[in-house]
Amino acid sequence: MPLAINKRCEVRDQRVNGLHVRASTTDPKVFYTLVRPNGARRRIKTGPYPVVSHADARRRALEIARDVELASSIRRPGPQRHRP
Numbered sequence: 001m002p003l004a005i006n007k008r009c010e011v012r013d014q015r016v017n018g019l020h021v022r023a024s025t026t027d028p029k030v031f032y033t034l035v036r037p038n039g040a041r042r043r044i045k046t047g048p049y050p051v052v053s054h055a056d057a058r059r060r061a062l063e064i065a066r067d068v069e070l071a072s073s074i075r076r077p078g079p080q081r082h083r084p
Contacts, residue, residue, distance in 0.1 A: 020032055
């Protein structure tokens with residue numbers, strides 16, 4: 001698929017949720033992982049292609065998603081317990 005001049009294109013990975021690659025006519029291809037810590041969208045740069053392979057980007061995206069989910073679950077306040 002040819003890119004229009006000065007346009008950016010994002011392609012999402014079909015296997016790993018949140019992983020996508022951005023490509024443009026002027027910039028190199030870069031992998032990003034989209035996560036939602038505490039409901040806010042955050043795009044984390046996974047690395048440039050071909051320095052980071054597609055397989056490595058998938059692996060890293062899963063690690064990032066796991067780390068964000070674990071950090072969110074630790075920060076979530078549990079039910080308040082009242083002491084008599």
